[in-house]
Amino acid sequence: LKNKNHLDDRVLEAVRQHLQADSRRQFKLVANLPFNVATPILCNLLASAIVPKSMTITVQKELGDRIIAPSGTKDYGALSIWFQSQCHIAWVRTLPPNVFWPKPKVHSAILHIELDPLLRSGIPDLAFFQNFTRSMFLHRRKFLRSQLRFACTDWLDKGEIDAILSQQGLSPEFRAEQLSVAQMLALCEAVRERKCRLEICRKSRYDVGKPPASLL
Numbered sequence: 001l002k003n004k005n006h007l008d009d010r011v012l013e014a015v016r017q018h019l020q021a022d023s024r025r026q027f028k029l030v031a032n033l034p035f036n037v038a039t040p041i042l043c044n045l046l047a048s049a050i051v052p053k054s055m056t057i058t059v060q061k062e063l064g065d066r067i068i069a070p071s072g073t074k075d076y077g078a079l080s081i082w083f084q085s086q087c088h089i090a091w092v093r094t095l096p097p098n099v100f101w102p103k104p105k106v107h108s109a110i111l112h113i114e115l116d117p118l119l120r121s122g123i124p125d126l127a128f129f130q131n132f133t134r135s136m137f138l139h140r141r142k143f144l145r146s147q148l149r150f151a152c153t154d155w156l157d158k159g160e161i162d163a164i165l166s167q168q169g170l171s172p173e174f175r176a177e178q179l180s181v182a183q184m185l186a187l188c189e190a191v192r193e194r195k196c197r198l199e200i201c202r203k204s205r206y207d208v209g210k211p212p213a214s215l216l
Contacts, residue, residue: 001037007044015050027051032058035104039063039079046086047130051120055113061094064109071180077140078133084181085129086120087113123185125192132188136176144179145172148191155195164190 002008019025029052033041038059045052062075067083068091069075083089092110097103123129135151142150148161156164165172168187170179179187 001040001044004040005044007041007048012048012050019050026053028053029055029057031056035060035063035106043079043082043130046082046115047126051115053115056092056110057113058095058108058110061107061109064091064111067111067113072178076177078137081133081181081184082130083113085123085185087115089113124189128192129185129188132191133184136184140175140177142175143172144170144174144176147176152191152195155198156191160194164194 015027019027027050029045038057042055042057042059045055063079065075066077066079068089069077069080071080090112092112095108095110097105097107100108120126132151136144136147139147139150144165145158145161148156148164149158152161162172164187168183168190170183170187176184
């Protein structure tokens with residue numbers, strides 16, 4: 001890791017060079033990940049330009065629970081949506097503490113995660129989706145309307161938020177944890193499109209006041 005939100009560029013470059021050396025090579029992660037860095041390593045790999053074809057990992061059971069959690073459960077959150085929106089996940093085995101030495105104080109889990117390129121390609125802006133999903137779960141008990149106002153205050157007013165929620169068939173009093181992966185994807189795209197339209201309008205207004213390029 002370079003830091004919590006980025007992998008070290010040298011790691012990605014080394015992987016890139018190995019893949020380029022032989023077209024038959026595939027990038028797969030097989031690891032017993034240290035508990036304290038498992039989440040940023042997995043999330044950053046899935047956000048990178050070089051994504052493993054599969055990840056077979058041993059992680060703390062609580063992390064595994066969060067990755068596979070269905071909507072409406074206490075473990076369901078941004079991490080669940082980030083993985084389930086792009087991957088197929090299988091719970092291989094639960095491991096008790098006594099299979100390790102020294103024994104940890106927690107149970108572990110082996111997960112097998114397969115990237116689905118079709119699912120991934122269906123997300124127009126991965127970085128925006130990742131940040132949007134995180135922002136939706138910053139305050140889990142807030143209603144969707146309040147959460148959107150908090151996350152999108154720079155480009156959405158209350159009326160626009162209500163209109164988007166209505167278009168998506170979502171009650172303003174829903175909470176983020178009640179939304180399925182598909183619903184979160186659709187809501188994110190509606191918000192992103194509104195932001196893009198607003199930025200285009202702002203640019204157009206700015207361009208109107210510019211002198212012709214030949215006079216610059």
